[in-house]
Amino acid sequence: MVIRLSSDVDQRQVEFISLMLQKSVGGMHAEVCDQCGKCSSACPVSKEIEGFNPRQLIARVALGKIDELLADEAIWTCTTCLKCRERCPEEISPYDVILVLRNLAYRAGLNYPGVYDDFINGILERGFISEPQEVRARGGGRLSREALGLPGVNGPKDMAVFRGIVEKIIEAGKGN
Amino acid sequence: MTSLEYALFPGCVASVREFGYELAIRNVFKALDIKLRKVEDFSCCQPACLVHSIDYVKGLALTSRNLAVAEETGLPMLTLCSSCYGNLSRAKHLLDHNSDLKDEVNDLLAKAGRTYRGDVKIEHVVTVLHDESMLPILEKKISNPLSKLKAAPFYGCHIFMPAKYSKFDDPEFPHKLDDLIEITGAESLDYNEKTSCCIGCGSFFGEVSEEASVLLSEMIIGSAKEKGADCIVTTCPFCIMQLEIGQIKLREQGKDFGVPVIHYVDLLGLSMGFKPDELGFDLRRINMEPVVSRL
Structure with missing residues (x-):
C-alpha cells in the first residue's frame, strides 16, 4: 500500500511542511509511506502510552488531516529520541514530521506545553534552564557548586545581545 | 588523535x-x-x-x-x-x-x-576516551580494577541518533561504552534496554505522563537488575536524573530497585583510585552502596 498526500490539504501548509522537511532531512525521498510500522515498534512512548502511534500519525498527515493533528496533544508527546527516524526504510522520519507539526501549531497560535515558556524564559534570562541550584547531599545538608570547588556558571556575557537571536519568541506563539 | x-x-x-x-x-x-x-x-x-x-x-x-x-x-x-x-x-x-x-x-x-x-x-x-591513542593510556592509569562490579551500559538515545549525523557508534549494536567499561575491569552486561531512551525529554518538556515515564524507568532498571547489574553506567546526566527520579517514584509504589546510576567518568574515576566524594557521589539520589562495597 502506498499513501500519497491528499490534494485536500491546504497548499500553504504543504509548502511549509515540505520546506521544513527539506531543511531538516534534506528533502523527503518521496511523499510515500508504506505503513510498515517500524517507527511505532521502535517508539518508547508507544510502549507506554496508548494512542501514541507514529505510523498512524504519518497516515493522518498523508490523508491531509493536518488541522486535526495540530490540535492533538499527541504531537507534544513525542520524546524526540529519533529511533523512528533511524529505522524508517523510506527516510520519512516521523520525528521530523512531528517537529514540523509543532512548528505549525505554534504559528497557528495553538496550545503547546506550558513548561516550554518556563524553560524558554529561563534560557532568555540566563542562557541556561535555571540558576545553579543547591543540591541535597546524601550525607545531609545541601551542596553548591562553590562548596565542591567548581567555578561559577556564567552563561552568555551579553544577555541582551543573546536574546536578540530569539526575540519575541514566546509572544509570537500567542498570536500577538 | x-x-x-x-x-x-x-x-x-x-x-x-x-x-x-x-x-x-x-x-x-x-x-x-x-x-x-x-x-x-x-x-x-x-x-x-x-x-x-x-x-x-x-x-x-x-x-x-x-x-x-x-x-x-x-x-x-x-x-x-x-x-x-x-x-x-x-x-x-x-x-x-x-x-x-x-x-x-x-x-x-x-x-x-x-x-x-x-x-x-x-x-x-566516550569518543575521546575510546580513541585508539587513549586506550593504552587508560590501561596504564587504572590502579584499582573494578573486577567485582557488574555494570549495565545505558547509551542514551541522542548520542547516536540518527547515525547519519553523529557517527558515534552502531545505533543498534553499539560497543564503545561496553569496551570502556571492560577497560576498568568491570563486567559489561548485555540486557534488553541497553539502547533504549530514558524518555526524559518527553516527561520534562513534553506531554508524557508521569505514570508512563515511571513505567519506562521500571522496564529499563528492571531489565538491568534481572541480569545482575550492580549499577547502570550512562553517557548522560539527563538519563541519570530521569532513572534516579524514576526509582524514587517506584520506591513510593513499594518497588525498591536500589540500582545506582552513574556516569562513565565516575566508573573510570573509581578504577583510577579516586574516592567517591571526589566524583560527587554525595549528590546522588540513590544509595551508592552496591557500587562502593565492590571497590
Missing part, C-alpha cells in the same frame, strides 16, 4: 543540578593530563524538544551559537552529555549540508555578533 585541551561544554543539566559529573570529569581528565578550558560564553545546547519544537530555525541558531563560540577558542568541544552531543552534532550536520539554512542561521547569529563557520569538532567523553 586525542587533543591535549578541550573547550568544556558541561550543558544545562550538569551545570545547574547534576554538577557531581563536572567535578568527576575535571578530576579524571586532570589525572589523564588533558586540559579542560572553561569557556564563559556558552549557553544551553538547546535540545530539539524545546525551542526547535516551536521555531526550528531560531532553535538551530541557539545551538549553533555555541558552536560559533567554540570555534573562536580554536579548540574541539567536549561534552559529557548524550543529548548535548546529539544536538550539537545534529545542528552541525544540518548547517554543513544546507547552505541556505546556514545563511539563515548566520543572519540570526549576526544579531549576537557571531558567525558559524563549520570547522568545530564535537566530542563526547
